Amino acid sequence: AQSVTQLGSHVSVSEGALVLLRCNYSSSVPPYLFWYVQYPNQGLQLLLKYTTGATLVKGINGFEAEFKKSETSFHLTKPSAHMSDAAEYFCAVSGDGGYQKVTFGIGTKLQVIP
Amino acid sequence: IAGITQAPTSQILAAGRRMTLRCTQDMRHNAMYWYRQDLGLGLRLIHYSNTAGTTGKGEVPDGYSVSRANTDDFPLTLASAVPSQTSVYFCASSDSIGGTDTQYFGPGTRLTVL
Numbered sequence: 101a102q103s104v105t106q107l108g109s110h111v112s113v114s115e116g117a118l119v120l121l122r123c124n125y126s127s128s129v130p131p132y133l134f135w136y137v138q139y140p141n142q143g144l145q146l147l148l149k150y151t152t153g154a155t156l157v158k159g160i161n162g163f164e165a166e167f168k169k170s171e172t173s174f175h176l177t178k179p180s181a182h183m184s185d186a187a188e189y190f191c192a193v194s195g196d197g198g199y200q201k202v203t204f205g206i207g208t209k210l211q212v213i214p
Numbered sequence: 215i216a217g218i219t220q221a222p223t224s225q226i227l228a229a230g231r232r233m234t235l236r237c238t239q240d241m242r243h244n245a246m247y248w249y250r251q252d253l254g255l256g257l258r259l260i261h262y263s264n265t266a267g268t269t270g271k272g273e274v275p276d277g278y279s280v281s282r283a284n285t286d287d288f289p290l291t292l293a294s295a296v297p298s299q300t301s302v303y304f305c306a307s308s309d310s311i312g313g314t315d316t317q318y319f320g321p322g323t324r325l326t327v328l
Contacts (some may be wrong), residue, residue: 109254132313132314134316141308141321141322142321142322143218143304143319143320143322144257144304144306144317144319145318145319145323146316146317148315151314168222190256190257194313194314195313201259201272201313202259202313202317204249204256204257204258205256206254206255206256207256207261
């Protein structure tokens with residue numbers, strides 16, 4: 101069975117500082133990995149995803165993530181935080197399940213301090 | 215393009231009452247999903263549908279039912295609501311049930327069962 105662990109339910113960074121949100125996964129098959137973002141009172145929207153090929157994936161709003169198979173990780177980074185990045189971020193994995201289900205992490209709430 | 219619409223936006227419901235949450239998509243996606251989002255638990259899949267006319271159970275299906283009479287609509291019914299069903303409910307869709315496909319989420323329905 102597949103699973104996702106997001107380290108840190110709350111992360112605070114100063115505006116302009118590096119954003120690093122951690123995600124580790126478990127899967128018995130090669131995984132497909134996603135990061136979704138949820139702004140207050142909205143549904144989730146895709147930031148980026150890894151399926152196959154290049155392990156460094158670039159997404160919207162300057163975010164990127166690197167798939168590291170040896171570390172079973174897919175951490176999300178952004179070089180310089182902006183106030184508008186304040187949101188909740190969900191890591192997700194799929195590929196290991198009878199109906200190709202997607203398993204979401206519990207989320208990390210990012211606070212950006214001015 | 216509206217994407218996915220959900221209704222109602224929020225609802226307070228007495229325990230024991232029947233309630234249907236509506237979900238409509240205009241992207242002609244084959245697959246649709248219902249999730250519930252609870253603090254500390256992330257998103258959990260309730261039911262899904264591969265295509266019109268078929269449905270399947272997710273992680274937490276008890277107390278919920280769905281139907282998929284056509285491509286666009288995927289209503290979720292609580293036959294007899296209980297307080298533990300207080301949650302935020304998200305409908306989502308994707309082009310197929312395949313694990314690589316991006317899921318598109320509606321804005322959510324906040325349900326309180328008293």
